[in-house]
Amino acid sequence: MKIESSKVEGLFSSSFTRVNAVPLPSDTLPGVGIIGCGYNPFLAYADASAVLHPILDWSKSQFNEITMNGQQYQLPDVLQAVWLSNQSYASVTGKSLQSYLTELANSIKVSGNYGFFSASATNEFSDSSLRKSENEFSRCQQSFDLWSISIPADIARLQNYVSDDFIKLINAINPESKDSIATVFNVYGSHVLMSGVMGGKAHVSASANKLTLTQKFEMSTIVQAKYEQLTSQLSVEDKLKYSEAFDSFSESGSYTYDILGGSPSLGALVFKNNSQGSSDDNLKNWIQSISSMPVLTKFIDQTSLMPVWLLCEDKTKADALKKYYDNTWSKSQMAVASLRANYIDELTFVLGDNSDIPAPVGYTKVPIDLNSDAGGKYVYLCYHEAQFTPVNGKQPIVDIQVLYGSQMPAPGYIKIDVDLNSGAGGEFVYLSYKKGEPTSSDVINKITAVYGKNEYVPTPYGYKQISGDLNAGAGGDFVYLCTYQGGTE
Structure with missing residues (x-):
């Protein structure tokens, strides 16, 4: 199991500064x-x-x-602030990266939210885990909320508070020029943050191989229990209850953890035991420090984000901004952040007199002799993995068929001219495969081989067994190829 180092941040006190930050009174409510x-x-x-x-x-x-x-505290009269003082859990889980991101985007019901928060996955999960189609993903966040701040959605009233810099930029854009319109999105993004909850938050993000992870509990349940274990909030009873699941997760998964808000030095101790006290004490100490340095913990609802073009009084320019967002900017942002699972794009075989035959450079060898117990040469299948790219990507393999004797490959299939019974007698056995589009749900991501003493050889969980014994007529073990088709999403 891989454990990533934590990241501890404390941001957005009332004195937080940024480029072109608006000057506010020193005692302004943090978060404004x-x-x-x-x-x-x-x-x-x-x-x-x-x-x-x-x-x-x-x-x-x-x-x-x-x-x-x-x-x-001081609060602008147009804003509303509500004292909350509560704790809550929020979980997002997906059987694939795309389903995880869809669930995350759906957590805020904003019109046109397709692709929202896409880049968050690259911040919370390793690149290698994101490219494994067999992985599922889950995130558990515990929020410690102090107060909420919101702006009433009164567009006419808000026009009185639009910044001079934003007005100048809007006045300068040419609605007929995409480059001119792009400047607005590059500087301000596509939405206005209209509301949010301030406090502190801690979370664990985990990925695991769904083919090998114990199926006794849902991934989200395991990840929340893991979070509570790491922060010493898990009861003795639940430690016993989830012990087997934790062992399975240690073999199949990895996780990262993160703390934001409050004292950075105290936050750094939340996930660690130390000689000064238990991590339960560390959690309590950090929670007590949150009010001194709160951060944005979550959105309130679908009103938390408002499209920037709604603040543009010139209808022609507002329409041009919306059109550019729909047709260009949103798609470019998703393309930058998009990650899809790797897939198999090439197959080959290596033959030799012993099992130490290396795979060709860039290929991975399936470590099972396809002539198992039949004599003859050692024969191993090797595959090449490709990464998804939106443009000029390599075509993935989407289906594999076994051929016997002089049997011809089906239309659209490519035959690999290597006899898999080489030196063992029996029938001539060949493999053929078909290629398809990277976005197809039939994309083959993983391939392995299984063997046994009869034709009923168990298939690994989540895999599909390809019909056709690769040792046909040669004696020895029954050998079958098995593929995992998880697509690239």
């Missing part, structure tokens, strides 16, 4: 500075990394004094 900023929803879910330049300028607003948890 990001509300009204541009947001790129393709980058991350409710995260500082996706917050861009201010679109709404709260220095144009009057400020009111409010009390939060016994402390006085």
Whole structure:
């Protein structure tokens, strides 16, 4: 099992600064500075990394004094703040990378949310795990919420607070020029952050081989239990209950963990035991520090993100911005962040007098002799994996068939002219394969071989056995190829 190092951050106190940041009173309620900023929803879910330049300028607003948890703060009069003081869990799980990202995007019901938060996967999972079609993905977040901040969706009123920089840029764009329109999205993103919850958050993101992971519990259940184990919140009873699942996960999966908000030094201890006390104490100490340095923990609802073109008073330019977003910018953002599973694009065989025959460069050898117990030469299948690319990608193999004797390959199939019974007698046995499109659900991602003393050889979980004994007529073991077809999504 691979364990990634944690990342600890504390961001967005009232004095948080950025390029072109709006000057605010020093006692402004923490979090106000990001509300009204541009947001790129393709980058991350409710995260500082996706917050861009201010679109709404709260220095144009009057400020009111409010009390939060016994402390006085300043709040722009157009904003609403609500004290929450609660804890919650949120989980997102998908049997594939694309289904995981779809569930994550669906967590906020914004029109046109296709592809939202795509890049978050590359921040939370390793590149190798993202490219394995047999992997499923899950994320468990525990949020410690202090307060929410929101802007009423009164477009006419909000026009009074639009920043001078945003107005200048909108005035300067040419609605007929894509390059001109792109500037708006490059500087401000595609949406305005209209609301959010401030506090602290800790999460575990995990990927695991769904073909080998124990099926006793759902992945989301295991990941939440793993999170509670790492933070010493798991009961003795549940430790026993999930012990077998944890062992299976150790063999089949990997995880990363992350802490945001509160004291960075205390946050760094949450997932670690130390001589000063248990990690349960560390968690409590970190929670107590959150109010001194809260961060954006989550969105409130579908109103948390509003398209930037709704603040554009010129209808022609607003329509041009929306059209560019739909047809160009959203697609380019998804393409940058998109990752698809690897697939098999080439097959070959190696033959020799012993089992130490190496695979060709760039190929992987299936370590099972296809002439098992039949005598003759050692014969091994080797495959080449390709990475998905949107343009000029290599065609994947989508089907494999076994041929006997003088049997001709089916239309569209390519025959590999190597007798798999070489030196063992019996029938001539060949392999043929068909190629297809990288987006096909029939894409072959994994291939292996199984053998046994009769024709009923068990197939590995999740795999499909290809009809046709590769030792036909030669005696020896029954040998079959098995493929895993998980597609690239």
